[in-house]
Amino acid sequence: MEIDDTEVLIFPEPKEIIHKYGDEIIDKDYKIVYDYNADPLEVETAFGIAKRIEELTKWRPQVLDNHKVSGRQKIIFVGMNFKHMLSTKLDINDPEGYILEIEEGKIVLSGNAPPGTFYAGETFKQLLKFKKGRLSLPRLIVKDWPDYRYRGLYVESKWGPDLMSLDDWKELIDFMASLKLNFLDIGVYGCWVIQYENQITEFLFLPLKNYPKLKTPKTITYYSPMRKAWIKLSYLPRMFTEDFFSEVIAYGKKRNVIVRPAFNSLGHNTLIPREYPEISAIDENGNPTYYGFCLTNPKTLETMFKIYDEIIDRYLKPNNIDFFHIELDEVYALRGIDPKDPKRIVDPWCKCIECSKRTKEDLFFEYVMKIVRYLSEKGINKICMWNDQITRMNLLEKFATQLKEENLINKVVIEWWYYGPDEKDLESNIFDFGNFGSKLGLNRWVIPMGGYYFWWMYQSLLKNIYLMLRKGFEKGAEGVLTYCTFDHSFHRNYFCLSEFSWNQSKKRDLNQFNEKYAKFVFGDEYEKALKALEALETLSSAGDEVNSFLSTLFYYPYSYVHPDKIYPRSYPQE
Incomplete structure (x- = not known):
């Protein structure tokens, strides 16, 4: 079935569209004009439009400043300084608010700010x-x-992102910008349990020049059909070896995407205490555990501050970034x-004499x-941290009170993460009984799952994303990030994030989203695509019984240590 020719499909859904009669043909008479005093982001916009037209037509319109054209020409005006040319105004002062007006012979793109x-x-x-x-x-x-001030992705330091080149990160930022996502959080240090070849998972x-022993080499083994042989590849993360994090941040600024470590x-945290055991937590026998820190040892904070200093001074300050994520989640005993x-x-x-005098809550x-x-x-x-450990220890109210006393309350953000589909789960203490710290005056962001296990059974996270964005908006959250490793297979999840983080005002459900997505991506074949997506949803919806069962057929869950199973575990026999 063909899509209605007059239907306008834009992701994310705009707040208001006023239709006029007919279409405007973009021909070679059109020029693109920006103000000679334009902000670099507006100049980027003008050239970005020219590039897109060239990609579609193989010809490139001229891009000029406003001193080089006459008023009689067909012009695409780009910039807030052309606001006076609009026939209407925007009553919202949000810096990302804009008006796009398309009429015969004249197009104006003007934001409240660049x-x-x-x-x-x-x-x-x-x-x-293209029409006719x-x-x-x-x-x-x-x-x-x-509706949300900050909208974006948290890309974890795991397999996949560790091999991304600078061009890969730029491509990701371009994709985010196209969906009006403005925040990229990159996990730059994280450790997990043993999974493969009896190695702790560390990235x-x-x-870090001050701590040269900190490295996370990886070896992966795979079968190459071309070589007809098993191949072993040893490497360090590309961002580490090529040291291009600053360039990622700078490119993000060109695309209105804040990049934060x-x-x-x-x-x-296992790498740092293993390589620098003098600050490791110790067990009852006085031996370093190589997991966690001794929090009464002054060298611990001295080490962390030096690490923070290096990251801030080398990467953040030169790019005028004042965001940092300190994480601090899931601090508990583990196997593996x-x-x-x-x-x-x-x-x-830590079980040292000094730490043993204190409660875990006080130390944390x-x-x-x-x-x-x-x-x-x-x-x-903007100092950000996960919610779970501070709520697990019942410290949220005490934390908010202390921040207020020290005039730090506006500098701290609690990020509330939940990856399931059940709203009832949010009523527990871990999520401040569904309040997300709103009654305590804390800045709050919500964190659904955007797609993590691209090496496992595919998961649709639509229900989780939709739930968290709705609840966050109800509680006045200013930001939303989806936790992910980023893979284009999760394309629909990212579109869902874009749609409902930008526009919560238009009340739409996931059925309406799916139909719009199918039309946007598949065009006139959307009805067939919609049926396929509905079938996929029955198999892939995260948290549903079918997806949970199918996930047990893949190797991934058997990569973890189990207390009652031999390790490495027997797959697929188990």
């Missing part, structure tokens, strides 16, 4: 279509702005930490507050 103009350009590019062999757009007015994406400690005895449970909480609280104070003094104005 980011708004940039997003007007992204909408313009989506509207370009000619490139055109519908004549209309789009008035638009976001460090940044070379996430560096864990305490839990998810000791390669010599994988089944042994190892505790990250003091550690967090010292880090917050230090990063604030270093000029970091």
